[in-house]
Amino acid sequence: MVDLTRTYDVLVIGGGNAAVCAAVTAREAGATVLLLEHAPKHFRGGNSRHTRNFRGMHTAPTKVLTGAYLEDEYWDDLNRVTGGHTDEALARMTIRVSAEMTPWMEACGVRFQPALSGTLSLSRTNAFFLGGGKALLNAYYATAARLGVDILYDAEVTHLHVDDGFVRSADITYRGFPATVTARCVVAASGGFQANLDWMRKYWGDAVDNFVIRGTPYAKGRVLRDLLDQGVAPIGDPTQFHAVALDARSPQFDGGISTRLDSVPFSIVVNRDGQRFYDEGEDVWPKRYAIWGRLIAQQPGQIAYSICDAKAFELFMPSVYPALKADSIAELAHKMGLDVATVEKTVADYNAAVQPGRFDSSGLDECRTEGITPPKTHWARRIEEGPFYGYPLRPGITFTYLGVKVNENARVLMADGKPSANLFASGEIMAGNILGRGYLAGFGMTIGTVFGRIAGREAARHARN
Amino acid sequence: MPATEMTTEAMADARRNMEICNGCRYCEGFCAVFPAMQRRREFSGADLDHLANLCHGCQGCFHACQYAPPHPWGINVPQAFAVVRAESYAAHAWPKPMGQVFARNGTLVSLLTAIAVTLVLALAGILQSGDVMLATHTGPGAFFAVIPYGVMVWTASAAFLYALLALAMATASYWRASGGKARPIHIARAIHDAMTLKNLGGGGDGCNYPGEGFSHVRRWLHHAMAYGFLLCFAATSVATIFHHGLGWIAPYSPISLPVLLGTIGGILMLIGTTGLLWLKVLADPAPLARAVLGGEYAMLILLASVAKTGLLLLLLRATPLMGWLLALHLGFVLALFLALPYSKFVHGLFRTAALIRDHGER
Ligand SMILES: Cc1cc2nc3c(=O)[nH]c(=O)nc-3n(C[C@H](O)[C@H](O)[C@H](O)COP(=O)(O)OP(=O)(O)OC[C@H]3O[C@@H](n4cnc5c(N)ncnc54)[C@H](O)[C@@H]3O)c2cc1C
Ligand code: SF4
Ligand code: SF4
Numbered sequence: 001m002v003d004l005t006r007t008y009d010v011l012v013i014g015g016g017n018a019a020v021c022a023a024v025t026a027r028e029a030g031a032t033v034l035l036l037e038h039a040p041k042h043f044r045g046g047n048s049r050h051t052r053n054f055r056g057m058h059t060a061p062t063k064v065l066t067g068a069y070l071e072d073e074y075w076d077d078l079n080r081v082t083g084g085h086t087d088e089a090l091a092r093m094t095i096r097v098s099a100e101m102t103p104w105m106e107a108c109g110v111r112f113q114p115a116l117s118g119t120l121s122l123s124r125t126n127a128f129f130l131g132g133g134k135a136l137l138n139a140y141y142a143t144a145a146r147l148g149v150d151i152l153y154d155a156e157v158t159h160l161h162v163d164d165g166f167v168r169s170a171d172i173t174y175r176g177f178p179a180t181v182t183a184r185c186v187v188a189a190s191g192g193f194q195a196n197l198d199w200m201r202k203y204w205g206d207a208v209d210n211f212v213i214r215g216t217p218y219a220k221g222r223v224l225r226d227l228l229d230q231g232v233a234p235i236g237d238p239t240q241f242h243a244v245a246l247d248a249r250s251p252q253f254d255g256g257i258s259t260r261l262d263s264v265p266f267s268i269v270v271n272r273d274g275q276r277f278y279d280e281g282e283d284v285w286p287k288r289y290a291i292w293g294r295l296i297a298q299q300p301g302q303i304a305y306s307i308c309d310a311k312a313f314e315l316f317m318p319s320v321y322p323a324l325k326a327d328s329i330a331e332l333a334h335k336m337g338l339d340v341a342t343v344e345k346t347v348a349d350y351n352a353a354v355q356p357g358r359f360d361s362s363g364l365d366e367c368r369t370e371g372i373t374p375p376k377t378h379w380a381r382r383i384e385e386g387p388f389y390g391y392p393l394r395p396g397i398t399f400t401y402l403g404v405k406v407n408e409n410a411r412v413l414m415a416d417g418k419p420s421a422n423l424f425a426s427g428e429i430m431a432g433n434i435l436g437r438g439y440l441a442g443f444g445m446t447i448g449t450v451f452g453r454i455a456g457r458e459a460a461r462h463a464r465n
Numbered sequence: 466m467p468a469t470e471m472t473t474e475a476m477a478d479a480r481r482n483m484e485i486c487n488g489c490r491y492c493e494g495f496c497a498v499f500p501a502m503q504r505r506r507e508f509s510g511a512d513l514d515h516l517a518n519l520c521h522g523c524q525g526c527f528h529a530c531q532y533a534p535p536h537p538w539g540i541n542v543p544q545a546f547a548v549v550r551a552e553s554y555a556a557h558a559w560p561k562p563m564g565q566v567f568a569r570n571g572t573l574v575s576l577l578t579a580i581a582v583t584l585v586l587a588l589a590g591i592l593q594s595g596d597v598m599l600a601t602h603t604g605p606g607a608f609f610a611v612i613p614y615g616v617m618v619w620t621a622s623a624a625f626l627y628a629l630l631a632l633a634m635a636t637a638s639y640w641r642a643s644g645g646k647a648r649p650i651h652i653a654r655a656i657h658d659a660m661t662l663k664n665l666g667g668g669g670d671g672c673n674y675p676g677e678g679f680s681h682v683r684r685w686l687h688h689a690m691a692y693g694f695l696l697c698f699a700a701t702s703v704a705t706i707f708h709h710g711l712g713w714i715a716p717y718s719p720i721s722l723p724v725l726l727g728t729i730g731g732i733l734m735l736i737g738t739t740g741l742l743w744l745k746v747l748a749d750p751a752p753l754a755r756a757v758l759g760g761e762y763a764m765l766i767l768l769a770s771v772a773k774t775g776l777l778l779l780l781l782r783a784t785p786l787m788g789w790l791l792a793l794h795l796g797f798v799l800a801l802f803l804a805l806p807y808s809k810f811v812h813g814l815f816r817t818a819a820l821i822r823d824h825g826e827r
Binding site: 042043049050052111113114128129130131132133134135138142251254256257258259260314317318319320322 | 484485486487488489491492493494495506525526528529530531532533534535536537538669670677678
């Protein structure tokens with residue numbers, strides 16, 4: 001039985017990767033640890049349960065990564081995707097520490113796919129978890145339990161009593177009943193606020209009703225809001241989020257990875273009015289998939305439709321939901337509920353603009369359009385061979401960027417710049433310090449693991465002094 | 466998918482599982498199923514039969530799945546495949562009508578056992594006077610004093626040959642329907658995988674049995690049972706050679722080849738079957754398919770009974786209990802042979818066929 005009246009050395013708020021890494025590390029250092037996860041056990045693990053890889057620096061091939069990925073290249077990649085919205089010192093520190101992480105993860109029971117087996121283009125930079133993020137979390141939870149971390153599910157932290165940068169206690173709701181928890185140090189690892197539609201509505205209006213949240217419904221940002229309201233320094237643009245194009249038939253929450261659609265570069269995409277609105281062939285998909293969430297979010301009704309023909313259909317990963325299929329464009333438009341004549345005209349205009357050229361699905365090719373706006377600059381081929389296929393698309397929100405400001409010891413900073421006496425943060429809730437914009441595949445787990453380890457270590461040290 | 470193909474409820478569920486898995490692919494490192502799945506975009510009935518028979522039910526992908534129940538998608542690959550597998554055993558059973566018994570497999574195996582044991586006991590009782598059954602027999606021919614040699618050999622051989630024929634017909638029918646193609650190297654690789662239970666390795670650390678943690682215990686217990694069974698079979702074969710080739714009449718000395726093989730085999734079988742039964746009781750029921758559990762329990766118990774009575778017979782063969790023990794043992798053996806083609810045993814052959822097809826596809 002967990003005794004809520006005792007004073008723990010370290011209270012960890014959250015149940016995802018950043019939280020379990022902090023909890024295990026603090027416990028390894030000898031601290032007594034209580035971990036509070038809002039979700040019930042079956043849904044534990046936040047967005048982390050949907051992940052599949054970790055980006056790690058390495059100077060030579062390892063069991064789980066090929067080649068080498070050095071600090072400068074890693075930093076360049078990060079600097080490019082964030083457009084400079086990052087903190088170089090913190091980022092470089094994270095990158096360097098990431099090199100030491102995989103052996104520790106393996107010692108905690110996390111298992112990786114052998115290098116080379118996963119998605120080939122990523123096997124140099126990213127280590128893939130065998131079985132994905134839920135298997136990773138199962139391993140961490142088993143390790144935490146074995147080490148003696150106290151774990152409560154269905155336990156939501158509702159308020160932290162912060163007094164001049166010092167956390168005195170936490171109000172929680174455990175299985176529906178209120179309680180108060182005291183601890184010498186607190187690690188906030190409760191993720192972003194993307195599942196809090198009312199908060200998002202402040203910036204996006206009623207469009208949020210058409211957003212799909214890719215991950216956990218438990219990331220409501222309650223602790224984040226509470227901390228910002230009590231003088232903790234914010235970081236990151238509150239209005240921004242990472243979003244991708246998803247099948248519009250996805251569940252509102254927790255659809256995870258398999259709802260995403262990779263059809264865009266090999267199709268044309270029209271909005272509710274049957275009009276194209278962006279260059280579908282601007283760049284290779286891994287470099288572009290993240291902008292399509294935002295693009296669709298800005299269209300009327302936050303919906304779009306990807307249309308392709310039989311020769312394009314085999315070129316992208318199968319999706320979870322069957323494609324709408326028809327023998328003519330008119331029939332397809334009808335099935336998608338769009339104005340038939342408009343869609344027919346859009347396709348005809350596009351077909352007429354397609355220029356001859358060498359087609360290559362694996363890289364930037366010569367197939368493009370001329371004389372239409374927007375153009376399609378690669379992989380543009382006529383849509384003419386039935387059957388025709390269509391998918392409805394919606395924006396799928398991965399995470400939000402707003403967070404709390406921290407220093408290199410994961411210590412939370414107050415608005416006046418002073419570090420908090422006993423509050424630390426790790427994971428999505430502080431990712432904006434390093435990843436202020438854009439995204440680098442596998443970097444979310446890196447931030448959570450690196451800062452989870454640092455927060456756990458520092459909290460344990462502080463508590464036991 | 467051909468329009469005429471029959472789609473069962475289990476198949477529709479397995480197809481739904483595979484379509485979601487194919488959009489996710491996180492489990493690709495666990496076993497042969499996922500790479501085979503990734504070679505396909507659509508899943509015909511034959512494809513699903515194939516994938517289901519490739520699955521060893523290690524449950525790795527169940528515990529790793531972010532869409533496992535209570536997620537509304539309720540992804541449960543091992544459970545979906547267990548039902549499809551059982552249906553494929555039924556669909557290819559020989560003779561055809563016997564396919565129906567897979568639906569009530571536990572009952573069938575228990576019934577067969579009861580009938581076979583009673584029959585042998587009754588026959589022994591009718592053919593022999595009570596004195597013979599309860600007398601102490603030793604020396605060459607002691608067993609045949611209880612059950613005449615001819616009866617023993619002809620009944621056992623007939624049952625065994627029938628089992629072989631039925632199993633061969635079923636496997637051939639399965640192979641034809643699966644549409645696999647294979648060269649000898651694929652067969653060799655598949656046999657290697659089957660003999661080592663490679664795919665029960667969960668990608669290295671074993672399978673999630675009985676729970677969320679990883680362990681190799683199921684693999685080792687299965688090895689004990691399977692190789693124990695083979696040793697017992699070898700014991701019988703050697704004994705046959707002794708009898709017919711060399712004219713040496715059973716019982717043989719405790720340090721003779723058949724008795725040694727049989728003893729070691731019997732002990733291994735007993736350890737394997739008891740251990741697997743115990744694992745089944747402990748196991749997390751969520752990824753198991755309730756419909757097939759009865760048959761699995763019944764078969765394990767039958768195998769354990771064969772091993773137990775065989776070992777007891779060896780221990781007590783110089784006592785008056787020998788007569789009834791021999792009859793009991795033979796009853797269980799007879800039941801085992803008759804049940805083989807309609808039991809979980811089929812999975813060994815179908816799985817090997819699936820592994821051959823898989824190696825052919827790679
Ligand atoms: C579909 C998908 C795929 C992804 N794939 C990858 C990938 O392959 N690699 C990668 O690096 N990143 C990936 N990401 C991003 C990654 O998920 C995040 O960067 C990372 O999981 C953040 O970890 P975290 O522990 O900070 O937050 P989370 O994992 O979201 O955990 C937050 C936790 O806090 C709990 N919580 C929230 N509020 C409270 C409260 N008030 N009280 C108590 N508990 C609370 C939640 O229940 C949850 O357990 C993916 C994201 C999604 C949605
Ligand atoms: S079992 Fe679940 S985690 Fe594994 S591939 Fe299928 S959907 Fe993905
Ligand atoms: S063998 Fe194991 S990992 Fe593979 S499909 Fe079957 S249960 Fe899943």
